[in-house]
Amino acid sequence: MSRNASINRWNIASRVLAALVGGYAVAYAVTAFLAVYLPLARPDRVVFSSLASFAVWTAVVIYVFAARSATRVWLLIVGVTAVLCLVAFFSGDWRVRP
């Protein structure tokens, strides 16, 4: 019983961390990605992608607590963040096009 409770506690702590840190990381990555790939002028890309970031963060938090497995949550968060950040930051001159 107490083992269950402690597992549960770790599970919750992991999800809280995933929601706060992971959620911000995904929002950051999505914002960076959209700021590069939205088909708009540079100032508009930057502003609209930034404004959308809070919705992304909120959605990630909801997902983190709705998902069945905390491991899957972490895998997905790390995966999405890594892929989007790589695609965004290593896009050469494309990312600073006007």
Next chain:
Amino acid sequence: MLLLAFALAYLGMTLLCLTMNRHRGALLRADTRLPGPAIIRSLAVGCFGFALWLGVNSQGGEIGTVIWLCLVMLSGLLLVLLLAWRSRWVLPAVPLLAACGVVQTVL
């Protein structure tokens, strides 16, 4: 004109409320006959729409819509508070608000 919009929003909320059996008993006598819920709901939507038109007409599209939304929310709050504590005032409040609205619009 905006008080009239508020009265319309309140009327719309009251109509929606009347489609629910739970509240209908508190507001009307048991033998009162009403049209079907679909008709009442569309009337309510009409009220909200007319209120929106009034808001947009007097304050312009953007600001009018914001004011309208606030008025709808506040009319809902007023209706629920009246329902909870002074349910006999719910129906008389409709003509009262409407009269105030008309007076304000005319002046």
Next chain:
Amino acid sequence: MKLRQSMAGLHTWGGLLPSWLLFVIIFAGTVACFDKELTRWMRPALHDGVVSSLGADDVRGWLQQNVSDELHAFWMHGPTEREPYWRLGWEVDATKTIHNIAFDPRSAQAEPMPETLGGEFFFKLHYNLHAGDIGMYIVGLAGMFMLVALVSGVIIHRRIFKDFFTLRPKANGQRAWLDAHNLFGVVGFPFHLVLAYTGVAIFVASYMPAAAQVSYSGNVMQYFGEVMGSFEREEVGQPPPAPVSLDALIAESRQQWGGGEAGWVSVHHPDDASAVVDVRRRDRSRIGSPQDTLSYDAGTGELLNRQDASTGYRAYLWLAGLHMAQFGGTLVRLLYLLMGLAGCAMLVGGLQVWLAKREQRGDRSVIWVRALNASVFAGLPLASLALLWGNRLIPATFAERAVAEGWVFVGAWLLAVLWAVLRRHQSRRLLREQLLLGAVLALGLPIINALTTDGHLIASLGRGDWALASVDLFMIVAGLVCAACAWRLNATPAAAAVRGRSTRVQEA
């Protein structure tokens, strides 16, 4: 089923933990709807509603005579309907300190008014808790918690439409409070959602720097310049020529806008030959004022740049404008005030649900949560009233008057906290006494205002000065409501006593 459970946990704890902070933010924001009216009330020099006859050059003249530091920039705002006086602020180059003063509108010369925190105190409390950048991030995080709580709240609500009109004050504690929490949350949902989102969006550049880092490689100056379409000029290190008249530049700007009004006028590095005067347009007829700023050379008056904000920035301004409610006049501010109060009620209701649930289980630790509730939900309004008392009672000649007012606020709040802790076992009695104190403080304000200034209620009503009278009137209404609640709490002890006894039995 599983989803609803996990969302319920998220809503309960994600909503509960920041709820006291959110109450401070929402309450302060609600008061800040009428910050300028409050400022007028707090400055007796503004009570008779005289509009300043000074010009921008008089204000700059005062600055040149009285401030010898090298300035990074200074900025000023002329009299408006809600603020009939000149405001001036400046940033010292070396120390980066910012100073703000306001000029007495009755005086023909530029003469500063006695300082006060003003209604801006609540505005600042709303967006950064008077804790600078850290406070701004804390408020932003609280805003995110609110967004999550709103979304998860919708997911766990079983019958949003069926229970839309349901409020059963006579039901048992938890049920009644849940109804109330749902009512204010669901009916006010569009407002809460929009205000939470636009609220976090205002400081988006600080909260989410990702886009600027990737698309501008972190070059902040270029980023802001391009997004806002604003104008910057490097310092050249030479003394400035004699400056042109600011009033003339304002007049020219108004002509350029076809009669539009000027808002903030700012001068950047005024002690350098590269000094630039920015005249910003003030447009209250739209939600997001486009702020098309005109930039002039401070020495020659030549028009250097006409701000052409990007579509994105206009969208941002629209969102920020929607939050700040500077459009649509008093009506919109009044509606925001009422909806803000609904937000406060939602928070209080939610906490009461949590408490009632635990009280039924006989959880002892709820007393401390009750004490925390009493110290925040009642303590903050009481401290705000104390601040206004302090404003009236601290003499105008007192040095560092605004700081003293701040200490009155802090001290009053600490006392309220202490009181709540000492009375933690008698929450009902505490609430009644707090309501009574609130009534006395609120009803006393119009009286003390009448005794210490000429701007009493009869005078302001006689002039038709509703902006000033509204503060006194609001205090009277709030005081009467507090008194009525206290009286009701006294008059219906029967039901409460039963409930109170059962909790005490459970606690024992």
